[in-house]
Amino acid sequence: MKKAIVVGATSGIGQRLARLLVENNYKVGITGRRTYLLEQLKTEKPESYFIKTLDSKQTALSGQLLQELTQEMGGLDLLVISSGTGDLNEKLDFEIEKDTLDTNVGGFTAIADWAFNYFREQKQGHLVGISSIAGLRGNRQAPAYSASKAFQINYLESLRIRAVKTSLHIFITDIRPGFVDTEMAKGEGLFWVASVDKAARQIYKAIQAKRKIVYISKRWRFIAFLFKVLPNWMFERI
């Protein structure tokens, strides 16, 4: 039986993906800050879920908590980082930016590093990060969110290069959603919003295929292409 941890499994994409993994016979460690939601999910199939309350911003603790969870499950094949936050920040309130950076940069890095080192020790494993299309260009409404997602994209690529160089069976997948119908999808003019179910199914397929970079839903590849080729003077006017 394969073993996975989903960080940020209390709601949204992470919760649906955890369910999908369990439906496909994984043992799944679920984490997040809202313990009652973890307990609720566990009641659906108590023998398949293992819970650990974890605030990713407490970077000094996350490695130890993930280690405990892994021991309780009896090993680890796959770790998915779905935890994340971000807010529109018209006034550039630093506290909002700081919360985003602490979660999406500091918290993300501590967990990604722990997972990579764990997989290096056992010479195999699969790390999946949910970044965002928002990481491809700047965003006037949510600067820290977009910058933190750019960080995640580069960090995941760095770990992938490292895995390739060491010839280990470590796979790194960068999932880049456009809009998915969760609490996180904020702002006006949302379009091509994928359901949580559709997003989780596409992510699950990408994990099975050990894909490197995936856009969710697939049509967001087109926006990614536009983001890459649009000249600055045009992008600044959108």
Ligand SMILES: NC(=O)c1ccc[n+]([C@@H]2O[C@H](COP(=O)([O-])OP(=O)(O)OC[C@H]3O[C@@H](n4cnc5c(N)ncnc54)[C@H](OP(=O)(O)O)[C@@H]3O)[C@@H](O)[C@H]2O)c1
């Ligand atoms: N929805 C979209 O349109 C969209 C688009 C692009 C990328 N994404 C990315 O997809 C990922 C999942 O988001 P979602 O859409 O599923 O939103 P969501 O429903 O708000 O889920 C966010 C998850 O992150 C966890 N989390 C937040 N802060 C945390 C912390 N300090 N420590 C531990 N867990 C924390 C939350 O759990 P607790 O609150 O219980 O801690 C929750 O389980 C995020 O990284 C997001 O940036 C989403």
